[in-house]
Amino acid sequence: MDQQEKLDRINLQAHQSAQSRTDEFVVDALVSSAKISLLLHQQLVIEVWKGKVLDHLEEHLVNSVDSLTCYQLLYSEAVLANLLEVCLYHEHACQAMSEDALLELCDWCYRKLTFLNTCSNKVAAQEPGVIEYHVCCEPANAQDLLARQPKEDLQEQKLEVEFKTALCALTIVRYLTDHVNSVALGLATRLISTNDTISALIPLLERPPWRRRVKKQSQGYQDGQWQKLEPEDRLKLTLHEAQVWLALSNLLVDPSCRAKVLQQGTHYSESLLRLRRHMNEILLDQLPVLADLQRVLDELALGCAGVPYAANSTLIIEQVPMIRARILEGKDWRALAEEQKRNFFGAKAAAVSELRMQSMLRNLEAMLDMQPDLAADKENAAGKSNVESEVKVKVWSQVKEGVYELWTDMVLRIDSSKAPEPLEGVQVQGTRPLPCNGKAVAIYGGSTAEARFTLPVASTQSACTTELALVGWLTIGHLATDGFAVQLKLLRADKPQLRDKTEGGWLAYHIAGGAITVRDTGKSGEAPEKGNPRGPLDF
Structure with missing residues (x-):
């Protein structure tokens, strides 16, 4: 149980x-x-x-x-x-x-x-x-x-x-x-x-x-x-x-x-x-x-x-x-049922049922804790401001000219407590590297911005550190048209694990964080002010 x-x-x-x-x-x-x-x-x-x-x-x-x-x-x-x-x-x-x-x-x-x-x-x-x-x-x-x-x-x-x-x-x-x-x-x-x-x-x-x-x-x-x-x-x-x-x-x-x-x-x-x-x-x-x-x-x-055409052959191999x-081999199912009846569904059945009910209640509480809407309600009840706190990023790989397939997507949290400065020394493990050709879409506060990109690839795994820069930046969005701009920091992996099927090179750049700047529209009747840095982005 x-x-x-x-x-x-x-x-x-x-x-x-x-x-x-x-x-x-x-x-x-x-x-x-x-x-x-x-x-x-x-x-x-x-x-x-x-x-x-x-x-x-x-x-x-x-x-x-x-x-x-x-x-x-x-x-x-x-x-x-x-x-x-x-x-x-x-x-x-x-x-x-x-x-x-x-x-x-x-x-x-x-x-x-x-x-x-x-x-x-x-x-x-x-x-x-x-x-x-x-x-x-x-x-x-x-x-x-x-x-x-x-x-x-x-x-x-x-x-x-x-x-x-x-x-x-x-x-x-x-x-x-x-x-x-x-x-x-x-x-x-x-x-x-x-x-x-x-x-x-x-x-x-x-x-x-x-x-x-x-x-x-x-x-x-x-x-x-x-x-x-x-x-x-x-x-x-x-x-x-x-x-x-x-x-x-x-x-x-x-x-x-x-x-x-x-x-x-x-x-x-x-x-x-x-x-x-x-x-x-x-x-x-x-x-x-x-x-x-x-x-x-x-x-x-x-x-x-x-x-x-299939060549005729007398040899057929099938795994x-x-x-x-092995599960079915040599079992007495009736005897096994009698054993389970005594040990699991006998006198202790009522006590086991009570434990199962408690287990279901714990799982229900876990489900409620996972609901983002309930967490937002708790924050609103506590008087916290309902400001967007995350940026969704989707990356699409270019399969051929004009054709894209979804490569990866992620959610970046905004940490307003940090100063809006470049993030150094950020390590990311387990994320998929970006494709060499594709487009990235950022979603923030109901607004969407898109940018196409081309990234360099390494010819071999060992040449990655010599051919590619350690850090790169990818900007998605424009303050004047999209209302926000996301700058993603790309960190090079020393030993890339994924190879591009089209170009043949090794994909080495991972998203390690970044920063977002949101356009401040100003007060009613006034001209918009400059961009307002919200803070760095973390996973």
Whole structure:
């Protein structure tokens, strides 16, 4: 239970860092300590427990254990999936996983996609006493909830957690397709040939499980709950639909992946052409990147994308992941269920339930402490001035002429107690270096300023200290037009770790701080005064 509470805290902190666009130290810590694969192992253990042990414990849990404890047991799978979702957004987190763990992750995601396709829009089972899957049922009212049997509650909880976990798996699939060319060699084969992920994704566009109709009202599953869809929003792309489209685009547009897809045969190409009916201008306006996917589908329709030549060979090599097989090997599930019934769900169940409630309260307090709005309310109640105290900076890398991709973003805090002078000796660790060509956007007080830049690169790692200056400055914004100007201090790394894919040089400059100057508009009817230095910027 203590481990579960810590996982809950870690998951909350990881999401808070991602949403606030601050330093994601939780992800870095998990990567540096090689714990990403361990998270997957724990996820597989929970999946096996739900499939093999829970059925033997179900009657005992319904009759002797409170519903809160049951829900937390089930919800631990969703917590781990949520944490993996945050971590695997980053390429270096995917690269930190072992190849065996990556293949197991592909298999786990495929099982969750199968669940979305088979249990989302139909009755879970045609047996008396088994409830319909909650995404297609009308929400129960208070009277129905009171009349519901404990076993029905447990079934509903299982389906709810399974649905949330499957949606996390859908996002993870999209992240894996993003990084398919930079991780294990067998990942693409596992996604396309072994598991046929594409055939599992296409039905999700035809019958999306995150949409339903209740009493002639359209609803969509957003932000963890069912919400009413207004008529003007029905053609708006949901987050889950976007993940499906992006995953399909990655698997079909990338040349190496497309070659594996076309080797499946002409019947496979015919199933891919079902995507064309969903391609329209409204979709392309929301996801312009799908224009390449539309071109690939047009080539398939015209027969221009022929099947690539593959030499016949009698030798077939495929890596088989063994993590789940080891978990399943040699277990007596009924005996294990009896042991857990005595040790964890027996006489001490009431005391454990009380501890779980206290753990939930502590997690709730931690969530409240992470809310910036509540912190601002406390400052306002204490009489503090509501002055902007941070600058958001986004850096975009120039992929080609006129095309940029998001490189990094960060939040710089304004320290008004320091004098507005150059910051010397500032050390920054863990930040991503700036690209050699790109643009930077600064956001302060609702205003936005933009600047394009070109930075020098080192020809080799060892030549960095001799070819590049130690300190550089990047100015974003102009007082006269933008109302503020941000000067970012760039510090050179002695041993750069990242190389530019286009230029070939080593990227050495990191943002180490800076200063901001805000235009003082003066009193009403007077001319604006000169810029007012607010202070240095720190991480």
